[in-house]
Amino acid sequence: MRGFRAGRAIAAGALALAAVLGAGGWAADTQTPLTGPPPGSAAWTADTSLGLPLPDPATAAPGRVASFFAELTRQQQDALAARHPLVVGNLDGAPVELRYRANALALAAERARELALAADPARTPQDHAAARTRAERYRTLLEGGRQVLAFDPRGRGQVAEVYGDLAAARRTAVIVPGSDIDLLDFDRTADPYGTPAGMARALYEATGRQTAVIAWAGYTTPVGLGLDAATEDLARAGADRLSRLLDGLAAATRPRTPPTLYCHSYGSVVCGLARPTPARASGVVVLGSPGMGVGSAAELDPDVPLWATARNGSDWIGDVPKVRLLGLGHGADPTAPGFGARPLPATGSHGHTGYFAPGTASLAAYAAVALGRA
Template sequence: MAVLTARRLRRSLLALLITAAVVLPLSAAAHPGIPAPAPAVLAPLTASTLDEAYAANRANAAEASRMAEAHGDRGRAAVDRALAGPSRTLLAFDGRGSGRVTEVFGDLAHADRIAVLVPGSDTTLDTYARFRATATALYAQLVRHAPNGTRPAVVAWLGYETPATISTTVLTPTRADQAAPKLREFIRQLHGITARQAHVTLLCHSYGTVVCARAASGPGVDDIALVGSPGTGVDSAAALHTSARVWAARGGDDWIAEVPHVSADLFGITVGFGTDPVSPVFGARVFAAGDGGHSDYFTPGSVSLANLARIVLGDTSEVTRA
């Protein structure tokens, strides 16, 4: 009983902090300006230009590392240097500001099952290792369970400026509205790269679910999974106007459950994201996510990771329901 009470108290306090950001803005410390080169100029992305793009982006990351080191930011220099490693396969890289990176796991050109991970708040180049860990865990799960002849790939898409968790921005759709056209364009590019007619699944976490909701009406997406969602900004899955199957899950210890699922207009600004995607009224296919917390959906061995992999691989009859 004491453990349950402590969990509820912790989740309530976290929810209170986020909700308070509406009236008491608390911005995360901004990363100081770090010099970095402009992104590499690439040929249009196709199967035949992938290796060229990977090499150009690694070279750009290496230059960004040198510039960050000269600027005195050893932390960012180390992040950029790791991304410049010879085994890294970067579809995109921009070391300026909070940074952008899109990384591939697997043989994208020949993949027929592609998962695109869309992250939530506080995901930047400086915290990218955490996001990358979710991608590697998912890719390992997919490879382990893919049927013979199935070629999975995972893309970690940090293609937008994510909001800070404790900020006014995280409770408004502004960043999602800016990100959605970029995500739609990226999905279009994906279909131009793959040699097969690939099945594309968007796996969206936290604020990333708002981004995916804004991009859902675009073509080329077969499944959308929303995990740890604060809401999507619409009242139902049907209101996403997508032909993709819409899935949703929330872990038993995810504090996002304590955030009010409301949407209101405050001084001309929409605050909050409305209906809970795991509620029956939303109409998503709700699947089990176990007892994990907000950052546990891709933990190796977890119920949620197993179900996410089944969705990506098309084993939907094996997905365990909540």
């Protein structure tokens, strides 16, 4: 009997992998998660210009960072942002408005660097094209007073953008995206509601602009459908970064209520593994979920409400078995009655990325949750 059960487990694990790979094709380029402190941290910690040690980005808790900046004058804060824009712009716990200013400086500097690479005769035509693409992305992020909360050009790049006023909004929300999202795919015109920026804009408008929404592309996501998408390594690294983001928001903005998390696809694994507490989140909403890395809602904090969006009939994620065996798969289906999540409707939505489309029952429900009316 034991051998039979082991055989069933192996078969189920193989089925989970085959289903994930078969849904969209094999992706062989396994990703290495971006971890650790922001770029430029060594120069930051060596800076003695203020006559006092600066908090180490690798070890200082966001609360410590917030206390440090609270003791500085506006001129001292701006001087640090000018000297270390990539550190200040990514430092959870630093004042939000200061991070916006720092990231604008970092984006401008990186755009100039990419334009220089695009004109470098020693580079290949492919290098030139890639540099022009990134320079154009940086240009768009610098336009129109966009509020960039985080910007890291390393690897595929990471970014977070705020819609609304984090300081004044009564309630806040964070969009946690799934696979194939990075700096270049953070906000695209094709499939807009499949991107964190498109989801955030839709939610912001659906709440009557009463909720400040963060579009967070702040972790290394899987590319395509392969082992990265079928396993939890990237999600675990993302969960650590998400937890730090939430701690930083609490320290820097002191919100009336913590944010509600909206976790799409693989992002729901990130949210599940983060196991948010009431101090970090006022609720979690999952949509297009392959599982949350847990067997049921009972494994999560009972004081953080969990909602699961009904899966529409054209969402391919429904073809992925909800198992978690031999390191493959992400656990039980959050939409199943026995999982323990509160149900949300999906009427009017289409496909894997259509849940935030205007006019859908799902977006209306998300707005109600964000406003505390669910």
